[in-house]
Amino acid sequence: MNRVEREAAARRIMERTPPPLPPDLYGEALRRGGRLLRRRRRVRRLLWLLLCAAAVAFTVWAATVHPWAQPPSTTTPPVDGW
Template identity: 75%
Template structure:
């Protein structure tokens, strides 16, 4: 099949009548799209809430434990010079 035959075949396909579209297709697409947007919005809010809760929990833990300070020694140093 050469180029002109392919072009003719494509023209024939494009000139055919299109398939019938269901009348409620637009309404169904809008409903699904709105539901998808609501789910994404809820998921985004839940993730932000979890991130804020984790930040608060970390702040409370760090304020109580003071992980940046050196822990006390478990053994006493030897006493010299008495």
């Protein structure tokens, strides 16, 4: 199929009358879209809640464990008598 035939086929397809749509299509799309938006909002809130809980848990852990402090060295014996 060359370019001219493809263009003619595309014109034939575009010149046809569109098929009739179901009468309740708008209401169904509106209902599904609203449900999708509510679901996304719930998931977003849950993720923010989990992020805040993780931040609080990390802060409490860091405040109690002090991971930035070096542990005492146990590989060398204490030096006495210098």
